[in-house]
Amino acid sequence: MSTSPSNSNTSATSSADARETFVAAALVANESALMAEALQTTTSLEPAREAVLAAFLGLCRQAPEQLPGGAKSWLEAEVRKQARRRAPKGPVAGEDVRWKRVAGAGESTGIPDPTPATLLPTQREAILHTARQAASAPDESPSRHPRWLMPMAGAAVAVIGGVLLINRSQHKEQLRPTPEPAPAAAAPAPSASSQAREAPVSAPAPAVADVSLPRDAFLLPLPGPPSGVDPAQPVMTTAGANARARDKALETSPADFLAAAARQSAANREVDLSTLPETVIRDHVPTSASKQLPLPLLAGSNSLSWISSSVTGKRALPPAKAVRLEELLNAFPLVPGGTTAIAKGTTLTVESLSCPWKPSASLVMLRFQGAADGPRSVEAALEVDPMAISQFRLLGYSPVKGLENETLPGILPAKTGTTLLIELEPRASARSLGEIRWKVDGKDVPALQIQRIPDAEPSDNARFATLLAVWSMWLTRDQPELVDEDLVSGLARECAGSDLPKDRRDALVLIAKSLELR
Known part of the structure; x- marks a missing residue:
């Protein structure tokens, strides 16, 4: 990665934050091979990373039913849409954007190093077009951090925190016997509309013996x-x-x-x-x-x-x-x-x-x-x-x-x-x-x-x-x-x-x- 002296520290920090955010998105998308390929994109321009990540966020939010089988084909269509909206007109800034393996990427991210055949050629070209166009576009955010960074960082923390809580609960050897349900008077079932209007409320946990x-x-x-055997003295x-x-x-x-x-x-x-x-x-x-x-x-x-x-x-x-x-x-x-x-x-x-x-x-x-x-x-x-x-x-x-x-x-x-x-x-x-x-x-x-x-x-x-x-x-x-x-x-x-x-x-x-x- 090549950066100018004036923004080397900022780019390094943003790159580290972006890498952590990419990993969080990979966990949500359950597409480790595809995300590993995206992680190898080396550019100092944050909009390029934002464009690639946006496609994955769209995948997670708009088409969860297609995960994991249809994820790659959906992403290909999504980035082609973005490429058509901003078709390239000759060489643009950031033309040196290229795909290469970053040393130690597999160890630092927990995602295996990709092989050259991880993405289809059409998928690779579509993402490259999107990245080049994003690189030439002005950054509209006044902050040094991209707009998507803070929400996604929060998502990453939530995912990692959930994993830690699950692991912690598995290591607790506490038995919680299932209590016998108490008889309750029959009540009419709530309608679907009333259920949709009601916000989820945490009900108090039933009183159970904690052994x-x-x-x-x-x-x-x-x-x-x-x-x-004759029982001996206890x-x-x-x-x-x-x-x-x-x-x-x-x-x-x-x-x-x-x-x-x-x-x-x-x-x-x-x-x-x-x-x-x-x-x-x-x-x-x-x-x-x-x-x-x-x-x-x-x-x-x-x-x-x-x-x-x-x-x-x-x-x-x-x-x-x-x-x-x-x-x-x-x-x-x-x-x-x-x-x-x-x-x-x-x-x-x-x-x-x-x-x-x-x-x-x-x-x-x-x-x-x-x-x-x-x-x-x-x-x-x-x-x-x-x-x-x-x-x-x-x-x-x-x-x-x-x-x-x-x-x-x-x-x-x-x-x-x-x-x-x-x-x-x-x-x-x-x-x-x-x-x-x-x-x-x-x-x-x-x-x-x-x-x-x-x-x-x-x-x-x-x-x-x-x-x-x-x-x-x-x-x-x-x-x-x-x-x-x-x-x-x-x-x-x-x-x-x-x-x-x-x-x-x-x-x-x-x-x-x-x-x-x-």
């Missing part, structure tokens, strides 16, 4: 059924305090808790896994001690990202306390391929299959799916016949040490799905694996029978769920005499295929990388 949770409360596993530990805060949030609004937990997991992928509380692997429950297994309705979402970070980032196997099978299962949409029952919009599906690490055992895969129109109160338990089943255990849901007897959440949020795996040891002649007894909103639902079919081919979802279970057991050294690298890699080969979804292909790659680390 703040410490970050570590989101890192705890969600409660599973009592493990049968100890005021940090994990216990966080568990109580978590349970209160789950009781108030499980949907809000799960949403906040997902945001927390996405925002804090780098967690010091050594600081996680120690967990206890669940043991088999003999049917002589109990013939019922209460079933959890919810699962967390942290474990897969923790394992991936450890294996791919640190080239190390994760600690056992970071591996949670229930969270791995529910990182994928795994629906069993067996029998389905529906009650008040809530769906329960079960599938039985052979256990790959213990031929004498069977697995039951089941999934709860929340109703589409709202949350439901759900109670469910697997009930077995001690004459047919010798022992069982829920896979995953390893409780935090000292918190082995927590209370299960009883609300299944709308559209929330949870997949479980249960290992059972049937007696030789048993044909039934038990039944799922459940209630929805306090009312009994017909029990769902589970039949043992030893020779049945498992569904693809059940096969993949079994792979995740074996991988989890291998990582945590659960039953190492039965689960080894060969079993994991063999099941992974069975699940491989060219038509796998991307998330499952990525999981197979992660499993293969983890097998190389031991």
Whole structure:
């Protein structure tokens, strides 16, 4: 850029202000490639920049419905109109206006450097005509700053401020449960004309409970059924305090808790896994001690990202306390391929299959799916016949040490799905694996029978769920005499295929990388 000594400081300041304003317009127009080309126009004459910017402002204000697909064609037509209104008559001042790449423009503006083919030739020529004509026109503004600079600077501040507010709100981990709407008397709907006349007024926010949770409360596993361990004398530990805060949030609004937990997991992928509380692997429950297994309705979402970070980032196997099978299962949409029952919009599906690490055992895969129109109160338990089943255990849901007897959440949020795996040891002649007894909103639902079919081919979802279970057991050294690298890699080969979804292909790659680390 060439400037005269008398106005070099003024031009530099105006150029910097104009560049910031261009960036704001680019954010509004959502046309980063087109704006990047405009940013490369180098001239000391402010009217040229004003002409280019005016076209973008017109685009934003007059034709928002054309964004982003028709933005370039609209701009081409707009600048051609301006060019026709002020057609060039021979060489004019500012003929040296040219398009060139400014060093560091991509870094200073946050917009990628353009390629020579960013604009069509007709678009480039139209903008150049407009810029040349604007350069030859006198500046009617008495101020050293163009007329459009202050309003657009304000727009830029508003856009940037909005982004900062959004980012700040995302980093606040506060749960705001949705209150039950209070009954209101029916009133006639206001007419469209009255709505147009009324200015928008900020209504007072409804009074809701504001539940703040410490970050570590989101890192705890969600409660599973009592493990049968005799409860010890309560100890005021940090994990216990966080568990109580978590349970209160789950009781108030499980949907809000799960949403906040997902945001927390996405925002804090780098967690010091050594600081996680120690967990206890669940043991088999003999049917002589109990013939019922209460079933959890919810699962967390942290474990897969923790394992991936450890294996791919640190080239190390994760600690056992970071591996949670229930969270791995529910990182994928795994629906069993067996029998389905529906009650008040809530769906329960079960599938039985052979256990790959213990031929004498069977697995039951089941999934709860929340109703589409709202949350439901759900109670469910697997009930077995001690004459047919010798022992069982829920896979995953390893409780935090000292918190082995927590209370299960009883609300299944709308559209929330949870997949479980249960290992059972049937007696030789048993044909039934038990039944799922459940209630929805306090009312009994017909029990769902589970039949043992030893020779049945498992569904693809059940096969993949079994792979995740074996991988989890291998990582945590659960039953190492039965689960080894060969079993994991063999099941992974069975699940491989060219038509796998991307998330499952990525999981197979992660499993293969983890097998190389031991």
